[in-house]
Amino acid sequence: MIDFNERARDWDSDPAKVERARLVAGAMHSQVTFTPQMSALEYGCGTGLLSFALQDSLGQICLADSSPGMLAVLAQKISLGGLDNMTARLLDLVIDPLPQERYDLIYSLMTLHHVADTDVILQRFHALLKQNGVVCIADLDQEDGSFHGADFEGHKGFNRQALQQALQKTGFQNIRFQTVTRVTRQVDGQPKDFPVFLCCADKVG
Numbered sequence: 001m002i003d004f005n006e007r008a009r010d011w012d013s014d015p016a017k018v019e020r021a022r023l024v025a026g027a028m029h030s031q032v033t034f035t036p037q038m039s040a041l042e043y044g045c046g047t048g049l050l051s052f053a054l055q056d057s058l059g060q061i062c063l064a065d066s067s068p069g070m071l072a073v074l075a076q077k078i079s080l081g082g083l084d085n086m087t088a089r090l091l092d093l094v095i096d097p098l099p100q101e102r103y104d105l106i107y108s109l110m111t112l113h114h115v116a117d118t119d120v121i122l123q124r125f126h127a128l129l130k131q132n133g134v135v136c137i138a139d140l141d142q143e144d145g146s147f148h149g150a151d152f153e154g155h156k157g158f159n160r161q162a163l164q165q166a167l168q169k170t171g172f173q174n175i176r177f178q179t180v181t182r183v184t185r186q187v188d189g190q191p192k193d194f195p196v197f198l199c200c201a202d203k204v205g
């Protein structure tokens, strides 16, 4: 398994990760009408790259992750930035009780493929959204497993049609996909591109 606590300190020093978050934030702006009154949950926030790219368009943002190391780096960034609309929270929706809060917007970047039970997470997102809330999931398209390599136990990206069906089954509507960017990794000594989609869907009241 990937040790995100260990990787947290250097996470933001990779310009590709910063750029990926910036591109996903731009794509979200094309799909969602942002207002300063909106409350948001970022799930699997890591060091908060995506939320930092969105924070001046939103109200209160809860940034949740299961890695204390990621959250420590994030908390330092929030404090240094003097940002009063961002809060870091240790949370694993697979095992923790559902939080009390409800949100207008829930988003996630490159996290879902690390969570074994996607159906449970989608149900939890649906339950945590207010009526007419929106979920935005950015992740890898289905791949052959070379993104993480043979030992990885998570998902090999997502088939768009299967994810659409899972979202529909959970109760989401107006499900739309777009390709946002690509992650390039060395595979067998050659650069290989892995497309990243953004999927947005509505919880209709």
Ligand SMILES: C[S@@+](CC[C@H](N)C(=O)[O-])C[C@H]1O[C@@H](n2cnc3c(N)ncnc32)[C@H](O)[C@@H]1O
Residues within 6 Å of the ligand: 004, 017, 021, 043, 044, 045, 046, 047, 048, 049, 050, 064, 065, 066, 067, 070, 091, 092, 093, 094, 108, 109, 110, 111, 114, 115
């Ligand atoms: C690939 S990183 C992406 C981090 C961040 N979204 C970004 O794009 O920079 C995946 C993140 O998901 C978190 N994560 C993995 N499984 C999780 C779970 N079950 N609940 C909450 N967070 C989880 C990890 O700790 C890690 O921070």
